Amino acid sequence: MDFEDALDQFDPALGLEVHVELNTATKMFCGCANAFGAEPNTNTCPVCLGLPGSLPNINGKAVESAIRLGLALNCQIAPYSRMARKNYFYPDMTKNFQTSQYDEPICHDGYVDVEVDGETFRVEIERAHMEEDAGKSTHAGSTGRLQGSEYSLLDYNRAGVPLIEIVTKPVIGAGAKAPQVASAYVAHLRELVKALGISEARMERGNLRCDANVSIAPKGSHALGTRTETKNVNSLRSIERAVRFEIERQADVLADGGSVVQETRHFDESSGTTSPGRPKSDADDYRYFAEPDLLPIAPSPEWIEELRATLPEPPAERRARLQEAWGFTDIDFRSIVAAGALDLVDATVAAGAKPAHARKWWVSELARRANEAGVELDALAITPAQVAGVQRLVDEGVVTDKLARDVIDGVLAGEGEPQEVVEARGLVVVSDTGALSAAVDKVIEANPDVAEKIRGGKVQAAGALIGQIMKEMKGQADAAKVRELILEKLA
Amino acid sequence: MLHTLSASELGRMIAAGETTSVEVTRVFLDRIQQYNDTLNAFLHVDREGALEVAAAVDARLAAGEQLGPLAGVPIGVKDNFCTTDQPTTCGSRMLEGWVPPYDSTVVARLREAGLVIVGKTNMDEFAMGSSTETSAFGPTRNPWDTDRIPGGSGGGSAAAVAAHLVPIALGSDTGGSIRQPAAVTGTVGIKPTYGGVSRYGVVAMASSLDQPGPCARTAEDAALLHQVIGGYDPMDATSLHLDVDGLAEAARATSLEGLRVGIVEEFTGEGFEEGVQARFDEAVALLEELGATVTRVSCPAFHYSMAAYYLIQPAELSSNLARFDGMRYGLRSGDDGTRSAEEVMSASRGDGFGKEAKRRIIIGTYALSAGYADQYYGQAQKVRTLIARDFEAAFEQCDVLISPTTTTVAFRFGERSEDPVAMYMSDLCTTPSNLAGNASASFPIGLSEGLPVGLQVIAPVGEDVRLYRVGGAIEHALEARWGGALLEQAPELKQKGA
Numbered sequence: 005m006d007f008e009d010a011l012d013q014f015d016p017a018l019g020l021e022v023h024v025e026l027n028t029a030t031k032m033f034c035g036c037a038n039a040f041g042a043e044p045n046t047n048t049c050p051v052c053l054g055l056p057g058s059l060p061n062i063n064g065k066a067v068e069s070a071i072r073l074g075l076a077l078n079c080q081i082a083p084y085s086r087m088a089r090k091n092y093f094y095p096d097m098t099k100n101f102q103t104s105q106y107d108e109p110i111c112h113d114g115y116v117d118v119e120v121d122g123e124t125f126r127v128e129i130e131r132a133h134m135e136e137d138a139g140k141s142t143h144a145g146s147t148g149r150l151q152g153s154e155y156s157l158l159d160y161n162r163a164g165v166p167l168i169e170i171v172t173k174p175v176i177g178a179g180a181k182a183p184q185v186a187s188a189y190v191a192h193l194r195e196l197v198k199a200l201g202i203s204e205a206r207m208e209r210g211n212l213r214c215d216a217n218v219s220i221a222p223k224g225s226h227a228l229g230t231r232t233e234t235k236n237v238n239s240l241r242s243i244e245r246a247v248r249f250e251i252e253r254q255a256d257v258l259a260d261g262g263s264v265v266q267e268t269r270h271f272d273e274s275s276g277t278t279s280p281g282r283p284k285s286d287a288d289d290y291r292y293f294a295e296p297d298l299l300p301i302a303p304s305p306e307w308i309e310e311l312r313a314t315l316p317e318p319p320a321e322r323r324a325r326l327q328e329a330w331g332f333t334d335i336d337f338r339s340i341v342a343a344g345a346l347d348l349v350d351a352t353v354a355a356g357a358k359p360a361h362a363r364k365w366w367v368s369e370l371a372r373r374a375n376e377a378g379v380e381l382d383a384l385a386i387t388p389a390q391v392a393g394v395q396r397l398v399d400e401g402v403v404t405d406k407l408a409r410d411v412i413d414g415v416l417a418g419e420g421e422p423q424e425v426v427e428a429r430g431l432v433v434v435s436d437t438g439a440l441s442a443a444v445d446k447v448i449e450a451n452p453d454v455a456e457k458i459r460g461g462k463v464q465a466a467g468a469l470i471g472q473i474m475k476e477m478k479g480q481a482d483a484a485k486v487r488e489l490i491l492e493k494l495a
Numbered sequence: 496m497l498h499t500l501s502a503s504e505l506g507r508m509i510a511a512g513e514t515t516s517v518e519v520t521r522v523f524l525d526r527i528q529q530y531n532d533t534l535n536a537f538l539h540v541d542r543e544g545a546l547e548v549a550a551a552v553d554a555r556l557a558a559g560e561q562l563g564p565l566a567g568v569p570i571g572v573k574d575n576f577c578t579t580d581q582p583t584t585c586g587s588r589m590l591e592g593w594v595p596p597y598d599s600t601v602v603a604r605l606r607e608a609g610l611v612i613v614g615k616t617n618m619d620e621f622a623m624g625s626s627t628e629t630s631a632f633g634p635t636r637n638p639w640d641t642d643r644i645p646g647g648s649g650g651g652s653a654a655a656v657a658a659h660l661v662p663i664a665l666g667s668d669t670g671g672s673i674r675q676p677a678a679v680t681g682t683v684g685i686k687p688t689y690g691g692v693s694r695y696g697v698v699a700m701a702s703s704l705d706q707p708g709p710c711a712r713t714a715e716d717a718a719l720l721h722q723v724i725g726g727y728d729p730m731d732a733t734s735l736h737l738d739v740d741g742l743a744e745a746a747r748a749t750s751l752e753g754l755r756v757g758i759v760e761e762f763t764g765e766g767f768e769e770g771v772q773a774r775f776d777e778a779v780a781l782l783e784e785l786g787a788t789v790t791r792v793s794c795p796a797f798h799y800s801m802a803a804y805y806l807i808q809p810a811e812l813s814s815n816l817a818r819f820d821g822m823r824y825g826l827r828s829g830d831d832g833t834r835s836a837e838e839v840m841s842a843s844r845g846d847g848f849g850k851e852a853k854r855r856i857i858i859g860t861y862a863l864s865a866g867y868a869d870q871y872y873g874q875a876q877k878v879r880t881l882i883a884r885d886f887e888a889a890f891e892q893c894d895v896l897i898s899p900t901t902t903t904v905a906f907r908f909g910e911r912s913e914d915p916v917a918m919y920m921s922d923l924c925t926t927p928s929n930l931a932g933n934a935s936a937s938f939p940i941g942l943s944e945g946l947p948v949g950l951q952v953i954a955p956v957g958e959d960v961r962l963y964r965v966g967g968a969i970e971h972a973l974e975a976r977w978g979g980a981l982l983e984q985a986p987e988l989k990q991k992g993a
Contacts, residue, residue: 050597054818056590056698057577057599061732089814091863095836100817156836291863293872296703296811298732 007180007248010220010255016182017228018175018247019217020127022193024168024203025137025210026069032136032166033060033103040209044159052164054098059297062087066166067110067301069202070134072311073168074111076196076318077129084302085110087134087295095156096139098163104135106292110301116196117320118188120181127189128173139163174228183247187240190214192319194240198347199316206380207238214243218250220258229254230264234278237271246271249278326350330359339363343371344381351388357395365391369409373416386415393422401482407431433482437489443476444469444489458494466490497522499983502568502662502716503743509567510556516549516567520611523569527613527660532991534636536645536655538574540614541581545569552609564743565719566609571655571664574615575622576602576707577696585698586618586630586648589819589826589847599696600731601665601707601724608723616651616664620849621816622672622700624648625921628912629851637680639946639985643905646676646921652710653680658988663720664710669700670804671900671925673708674937678900678949681939681981683711683966685721686925688956689932690735692721693728701811704804704929712982714938714966718742721959737957745960746967752786754965757893759953761797762924768903770943775899778940778950778969782897785968792893794885796878797927803878804926805919806862810872813859819847854915883931890955895965898924900937900949924951934959938966939981940973947981 031038034051050058074081088106114129139160143153170193178185194212197203204211219231232254237246249271254264268281317325323346327337330353340349345366352362366381370391374381394411397403403411403426414425426432447469448455457465466487473486497505497519508514524542531537552567572578575585577595584590598606605612619629627635627650637645638658645654652664653676666673668686677684685708692707699705709720725739758779763772779789821827821843822836829842848856862871889896902923911918928935933956937949950969954961974980 050595050696053823055577055595055597055824056583056585056593056818057575057595057694057696058597059695059731061730091814091817093817093820093837093840095820095822095840098818098823100820101814289865291814291860291865291868293810293814293863293868296701296733297699 005252005255005259007252010252011180013223014220014251014255014258015176015179015223015225016247016251017219017221017231018172018178018182018186019231020172020175020186020189021215021217021233022170022190023213024073024170024193024197024205025212026066026166026168027201027203028063028065028069028166030063031164032063032066032134033164036164038165039161040204042161044157044161047161048163052098053160054100054163060103060295062298062301063166066134067303068311069166069200070110070132070168071303071308072200072315073170073197073202074114074132075308075312076200076315077111077114077116077132077170079111079114079129079132081303081308082108082110082112082301083305084108084300086300087298088292089295090290090292092290094138096141096158096160096163098139098160102135102138103295103298104169105133108294109133116189116192118185118192119320120184120188123181125175125178125181125185125188127175127185130171130173132168132170135167135169137162137165137167182251183244186216186247187244190243191240195319199319199322207240208380210238213238216243216247216250218247218254219264220251220254229258230266232264232267232269232278234269234271235281242271242273245276246278249276253278330363332359332363336363339367343367345371348382348388348391352391355389355392357392361395362388362391365395365412369412384416385418386412390415390422397422397426401433402426403431403433404479404482406479407433431480433480440477440481440485441489443473443481444486444493447472447476448490448493455494458490463491498526498659498662500662501713502565502711503713503719505662506564506566506568506719509552510562510564512556516552516556516609516611517546519567520545520549520569520613523659523661524613526658527655529990530658530660530988533641533988534638534654534658534660535633536616536635536651536658536660537571537614538584538586538617538632538651539581541612544580545611545613548606548611552611555609563608563723565663565723567611568663569611569613569661570605570720571614571616571652571661572602572605572612573649573652573665573667574618575667575698575700576665577698578602578612578615581612581615583615583698584632585622586620586627586632587847587849587852588631589843590824591631591826593825595696597696600693600728602696604724605665610723613661616649616655618651619648619672620852621698621812622648622667622669622705623812623851623855625671625675625918626906626908626912627651628908629849631849634908637905638988639681639905643907643946644679646679646905648672649676649684649710653677653682653684656680656682656710656712657982657985659982662712663716665707665720665724666710667697667700667705667707668925668929669704669706670808670929671922673710674900674925674935674949674951675921677710677937677939678951679905679947681942681947681985683709683714683717683936683938683970685709685717685936685959685962686928686934687721687725687959688735688737688934689929690731690733691737691739691934691957691959692725693731693734695728695730699812699815701808702815703811704808706929712980714746714963714970715743717936717966718746718963735957737959739959742960742963745963748964748968749971750786751782751965751968754782754787754895755893756782756787756789756965757792757889757896758789759797759889759896759898759924760791760793761795762898766902767899768943771899771901771903771948774941774943774948775950779897781969781972782965785972790892792889792896794882794889794927796881796885799878800882800927800930801919801923803875803882804922804930805858806871806875807879807930809855809859810862810875811859813856813863816848816852816856820844821847851915879930882927886927886931886933886953886955894954895961896953898951898953900924900951904943904946904948928953932956934962936962936966938969940969941981942984
C-alpha cells in the first residue's frame, strides 16, 4: 500500500527513543577517557571492564549535562533519583547488567515544539535518563549480526561512555507528516544538544542514535496499535524513510487481515526497508533494581537554578532572532539551517562578514566541499573567522570572487590564513595599471573589428575583450577595472 | 613462641629491633607449612613474596624510617580481596587461577602500612555459606575440633588466626561472615559500619550488605588493623568519612562505667543452646561488674531479618555474579568453535558455579522478576527500613546492644550442608546489622562443651569505637579470670598424617 492510501485508512503513532552520547572528558563511572577512534580496548580500566570487585563512581559532569538537557526539554528535574541495574546477558556488556535508570529518572515530563512546513507539533517528553553505553561488537560474517557470525570482536572503549536516553510519549495526530515530525524532532534534539555543548551530536558516529517506535490504528479509532521498534536509525533522512516504510508495511499487514508483530526491526539504508530483528514482548524481564553501589542523585534546587542560568537561547527563538537580524527570506534562512550552517554563519557574521556573504560561502561553496569530502560542514578545516577573512579580501579588491575560491582551497589545504595563501599562491589582483594597460592594448590590437564596434558605441561588445584580457592576466585582474580601461582607450 | 604473640606486640618488637619482620614472617610461614594440610585455611601461600616484603620492611626500618604499628606483621587475606601478586578465586572454580590486574583498596593500604601478606584464605564460594563447605577447594577445619566447621564464609581467616598461622587476617561480612567464624573459633571479628572500610576491589556478593573488616585474636589487634584499612576511599561511592583514630586506644579499656547495654530480647532464650546461653548470661554479669548498666530491649522487626536478608542478598548477588560468563576472564567451558556466545556463557556458568551459588542465583533472579519483585525484593526492603528503625529506637536507650553471636557452637561437617535453611539460621543474630549498616562484632566469652562461644556487640552507625571499648574490657577481665587467652585452652593441633 502506498503512503497516501495507508494514511487514508490508518492513524500513525510514534514513540521516539534517542540516545545522546555525552562529550564529557571521562566515562560515566570511571576515569577512562571518553574518546572516539582510539585503538580498541585502550580506554579501559577495571571499572569499565566490569572486573570482579570494581565499583562505579558517578561522573558529576554527566549529571550536570543531564540536568541541563532536561531543563532545555522543559522537563521536571527529580529532586531524588537513582541509578538502576538493567540485567541481561550480552558479550558487549562487561557486567551483564547496564547501569541505567528505571522508575526514578533524573528528568521527566517535558516537551519540545518542532516545526514541519510551517506547522508546529508539540512532542511530549516522558523522561530523559542517564545510562552507560555498552562496548562495541563487530561481528564477522555476511550479516554483520551476532547470529550466524563466525566470530565477534569486542571493543570496550565505548563501555561506560555516558548516555542520556530521551523517551517521548506517544506522538499522535501528525498524520501524513509523522515521518517528517520524527526527523524534525531528532534534528531539534541534535541542535539542542549542540547548543548546550553536551554532545558532538554526530549521527554518523553514533553520538546521536534513534530508535523509532511506530504503530498504526484504524483512522479515527483513537487507539494505539501494536508497535515495532526500528533500532539505530542513524541519519535524519533514514528516520523519515524508516517511519514511512513502517507505516506502509504495517498498513499492508493489517489490510491483509494480519496482525503486526511486536518486535525490533533493522533499517536497511540501501533498500530503505526494515526487516525483523528479535521478537520483543512484555516478557522481556530486565529485573531492574536500584544500583546499590551508587548513592541517590539529589541535586539541590540552587544547583538546578544555577544550571538553568547557563542554558543557551532556545533554538527556535534564536532562529527567529537571527533571521530577522540578517534579513533573510524563509527560503534563504532554511537553506542555512538545512545545511547545518547556522552556527557557522552566525560566527562568520560575528567575524565581520555580511550575512549574505556568510551564507553564500557556507551554503554553496563550502557545503559542496564538505559533501565531496563526506564530512560535516563544521569538520572542514576552515574557521568562520577565516571565511570572513576571505570575504574581506574580496571586499578590499585584493582578490576576485573567483580567486577567493583558490584562497579557500589554500586554507583547506592547510596553507595558512587567507592573506598568507594569497601571498604564497600569488593570487593578488593586478592593479598595476601599467601591466594591465599593456594587456588591454595587446588584446585590442588583436581584435580590430571588436574594437571598431566599441568605438562605434556598442559598449556591450567589451565583454568579448574582457574575457581575453582576464585570460592574459591569468585571472588576476579586476574585471571592472579592465572594462574601465577598454572603454577609456576606445572612447 | 613468637607465634602466640599479638600483632601489636610483634609490630612493637619489629619496630624496636628486638626481632625482624623476616624472622616473624618465617615463623608463621613455617606454621602454615606445618598445619595447613590439616586445616586448609589457606588456598594460596606466597612464601617468597612474603619474605621479600618482610625484608624490604626490615630494610626501611633499619634505615630509620618510621612505619605504622603493624609494619612487618604477617597477615592473611580472604580470597575475595583482589591482589595483583596472588590469585583471587573467591573459593570458586569460576576464578581458579585468576590474578587480578589491580589491588583492592584495603590490600593497597596493607602494603602501604608495611604489612606482609602471606597468603589468601579459604572461604565459602563467593562468600555464600556459614561453614566453608561450599568452597570449591574443600572446607577449612576448625582448629578446636577438626571434625567441625570453622564458620563461614570467612572460615579460612578465622581458622588461620585461631591456629596462630597468622596473627591477623582480613574478612568480609555480608550477613555474619566475619562474626560467626570468629564466634566458633574463639577469635575476634569486627564488621565495621557499612562504608567504614572500602569495598573497592573486594569481589562483591551483595553490594548493600558487604563490609570488609578485621579478624584477630585480640580487640586491640583488630582495632590496629581497622585503623590501617578504614577511612574514606573515593573509589567506593558508599564510603564514609569516618574517623578511625582512637579505636586501638578504646580497645585498651578496662572499665565500662556509665555504658548502657541492651540485651536484644529477640535473640535470647529459646532456640539458643544451653551452653551458649549460659556463657552469654555470664558475660552479662561481667558487663555489670565492669560498670555497665544492662537492660532488655525489644527489636520486633528482627524476627523478619532472616527472611528479608535471604531475599536482598540473593537478589543482589544474582546481578553481581552475572559478570562471570567466561567471556573475559575466569573459566570458559564449551568453546569448541561451534557454539554461540550464549551457549559458552551458559556452559561456563554451569561448570564454574557450585550448588549453593546456583541456588542463590536462582532465588535472587526469581525475587527480582517482573510480577514478583514488589512482593519479594520490595517487601524485603521495607523490612530493612523497619529493622533500621528498631535499631534507632534501641540506641536511644542504649549505647550498645548485645546477643550471642550464634545459637550454637561449631557444628559438625555435613550437619547442615543438606539443609539450606538450617545453614542459613547460622546467621540469625548477625544479619540485622548488615541490613541496617551499623557496626557489630563478635568477641570470645568462653567455651561450651570445649568449643568457643561468641558475644555479639552491636553499635550505632559510625560508633565502631564502642565495639572496641566493650570487647577490650571483657577480654582483659576474662583473660585475667582464665589466666591467659582462651585460645591457649585449644587442643594441640596435629599435623596431617602425623
